[in-house]
Amino acid sequence: MRVDVPEGKDAIEYVWGEMIPGIGVAASRFSLAVYSHTTLGLREFEAARLRIAQINGCAFCLDWRTERDGVKVEDDFAESVTRWRTSDALDERTRLAAEYAERYALDHHGLDEEFWTRMSAHYQQREIVELSMCLGSWLSFGRLNRVLGLDTACHLPSSGGRSPAGRPDGPSADPGRPDGPSADSARPDGLTADPGRPDGLTADPGRPVGTSPRSEPESRPLR
Template identity: 40%
Template structure:
């Protein structure tokens, strides 16, 4: 349910309406942060998508759970119909649907590399138990064994964007209208 007053006829443009009419500078900054995550992350696309999907599952954001970076990010972050020169979607092959189906069961699923599994675990713990995560020396030893410091900072900021902005979308009901129609809807 949408938690702000929306003029009749703008149900399809909920996020756009809010960004033009409420907390405009803050919403612009949030959009810039989100765009930067998709443009500037150096994580592999599978690491990125594993962490993003786990965050979406925890947040409950409908948009984020159906979003696929390889399919949807170029359209969502295009400016005047032009996609950015570089995006995370350039960082390796996209995951298949089985990958997304197994993210919630990352502990036992066999289709994740060590880095992918750690990225998913990081996202889960960041979203659910940040104080425990920050103090878990065994976890940090495992992270530092496969991620360098720059990659850890990259992952932390990606997850921060998804946790914060995904929760805003869910709590305010902005996730009831997708910003980018899935490929099947665009083709119809």
């Protein structure tokens, strides 16, 4: 591990929640949002996530399997994702999700019109944007955990351990809710709409953008 974690501290919670709470907590909300608010099917979601995990080499992300209503992908699904070009276990949407993930991570300049024609034939524009945001989260935070050695500090599901907030990328930022959104029910990042700003967002006066609107600051994320 590349970070000195005090004895008795959980590595993930310490790094994400205590070392840089102004950034880490906001980042964890983003990592949670792609699980809590996705509209993508489980197979294309997992195909994209696992291909990024394979490229990043994040041990925890590779071991993790997203579960929805008690359903997970089959045990050999990750191998099919590795062989996305030739595997007959993937339908076209799932194959494209794996391809997009790989090219997003390794060759985003090479995403040409031929690829976008195929992608647009199977995904709506809203789904493409959503998948792109998911890929951004997995690539960034999975790689962060891998580079800092946090992926091996996580307790992996297969070894009987727990996962931070039930998600592979980061811990929950809100002890009041299990899925991690802020106290602002209208927006998971705690921001409100502001037509006067170019980005359409504003934060409470005197409060940094992305921090919780609660009266007491959040110093650490919870499981």
